[in-house]
Each structure stands twice: as C-alpha cells, then as structure tokens.
C-alpha cells in the first residue's frame with residue numbers, strides 16, 4: 256500500500272478531506288461529493304451509480320454522519336471493482352500459455368512485461384519473451400537487456416523485422432523448449448492506427464496457427480494517469496483484439512487513481528494487475544478491497 260500512498264493522498268485531499276470533518280450530511284455535501292468523484296476521474300456513470308445508493312441511504316437516514324458516509328462510499332467503490340477483480344490464472348499444461356501484450360507506446364508495456372516475467376518466474380514458471388515491438392527499435396533492446404539480467408530467454412529479430420514472424424518463431428521455440436509462459440510484446444504505434452490494428456490481428460492469426468487455443472490472454476496495458484484517453488484506447492483495442500484482461504500502470508504517481516472505477520464500469524474487463532512504480536517488484540495482483548482501502552482509509 257505504501258506505493259499507492261501518493262495516489263491516496265491526492266485522492267483523499269481532493270475527495271475525502273471534507274468528509275473527515277464533521278460536516279452535516281445534507282444535499283449540499285452529497286452534491287460536493289459527487290463533483291469530487293467526477294474530478295477524481297471516477298467517471299459520470301460510475302459516480303451516478305455510487306451516488307444513487309448514497310443518496311438513498313441518506314434519505315432513509317441509514318447514513319447519519321461522516322464516518323458512516325465514508326464507510327458507505329468505500330463499500331460502493333469496492334462493489335464497482337469487485338466485478339473486474341479476476342486474477343490471471345495459468346493452468347498447468349504441456350504447451351506454453353501465450354500472453355499477448357498490447358497498448359500504446361509509453362503506457363508501460365515493456366516495463367510491465369519485465370515485471371510480469373519476474374513474478375511468474377518467482378512463482379516457479381519458466382518464461383520466454385518475444386520482442387514483437389519491431390517498430391520501436393529501443394523496445395527490442397530494452398527487452399533483451401531485461402532478459403539477460405534476469406535469465407529469461409528473449410526471441411528477437413532486430414528492428415524492422417515482421418512482428419508476426421518474431422512471435423511465430425517465439426511460440427515455436429517455446430513449444431520446443433517446454434516453456435510454461437510466453438509473453439509477447441507488440442508495437443504500440445505504427446504509421447497509422449489502421450496499420451497497427453492490422454498488424455496485431457495478423458499476430459493473433461499467426462499464433463492461432465500454431466495453437467488454436469492461443470493467445471490464451473490478450474492483455475492491454477493502460478497508463479492510469481491518462482484518464483479518459485486510457486478508456487478510449489482500451490475500447491479501440493478491444494474492438495479488434497477481443498481483450499481478455501488489463502493492466503493499469505502508474506497508479507503510484509497520479510492524482511487519477513479514480514480512473515480505475517471508470518475503466519471497470521465501462522469495459523468490464525478483468526483488471527489483472529496494477530503498476531505502482533518503475534521497479535521490477537512494482538506490479539501487484541489487482542484486489543478491489545485493497546485498492547479502495549489504500550485510496551480511502
């Protein structure tokens with residue numbers, strides 16, 4: 256929770272300080288709370304959902320003081336996130352579990368892949384990486400350096416290579432070597448958005464040729480500091496790629512810890528992990544209650 260402390264303090268400064276005081280619970284206060292939630296990027300719909308419950312509870316005198324209001328708010332926020340609290344499960348299998356990682360440049364994709372690889376490795380899985388972001392030259396190097404340092408094999412073909420071909424090779428190699436989990440990086444930007452989506456679809460097709468059940472997880476990495484943009488990106492990727500999970504990064508240094516509620520409300524996709532820093536250990540399995548407690552209490 257320490258890593259989330261900056262988010263927490265901002266969230267609380269913005270949202271909850273006025274509730275910690277002993278203000279009377281009335282329509283003004285509820286209206287104030289509503290606008291604070293929206294300003295914290297919780298989103299119009301998620302805010303409306305929470306507020307309708309709180310308004311009802313207040314009108315029935317079920318919530319009479321600021322402590323009770325905070326508890327009620329906390330409960331409703333947890334409810335919003337419980338539906339998307341679905342940790343990634345990797346079954347034991349003879350063939351590699353293939354995780355395809357997508358997202359725009361700068362979202363934290365490469366860093367997340369490194370963190371995830373380490374976490375899986377620490378959990379006893381053998382891991383291989385595919386340097387499928389062949390468009391951004393530094394991405395291949397970044398992944399290779401990371402792999403060398405952590406003893407994780409990285410399949411690459413240098414920048415400018417065909418992404419689908421790199422990932423095809425990697426799946427073959429992972430099968431041959433009995434690897435448990437293959438994590439494939441992909442491009443986060445091409446000359447046009449259409450190019451990118453076509454390339455990603457091709458990657459998916461090619462993986463499916465080697466294993467019709469793969470990719471087993473198509474994970475989008477979203478920068479939690481980008482608010483509404485993150486939502487729009489996720490929608491667009493979901494349309495072409497049928498995402499199965501999300502990672503929300505940079506929740507350590509942002510005032511926008513609230514965006515996760517909007518993401519949950521709008522996309523309803525499992526949030527597998529959250530990124531709470533730049534270090535390798537700064538990737539946490541997403542837990543609704545823990546997240547809300549870190550923000551609110």
Ligand code: GDP
Nearest residue numbers: 360361362363364365366504505530531532533
């Ligand atoms: P990519 O272009 O999507 O592959 O993004 P990178 O993995 O290169 O990350 C972009 C920047 O964000 C780097 O400086 C990372 O160290 C940083 N970053 C990634 N995840 C997090 C996070 O959870 N918290 C913070 N504070 N920084 C992060």
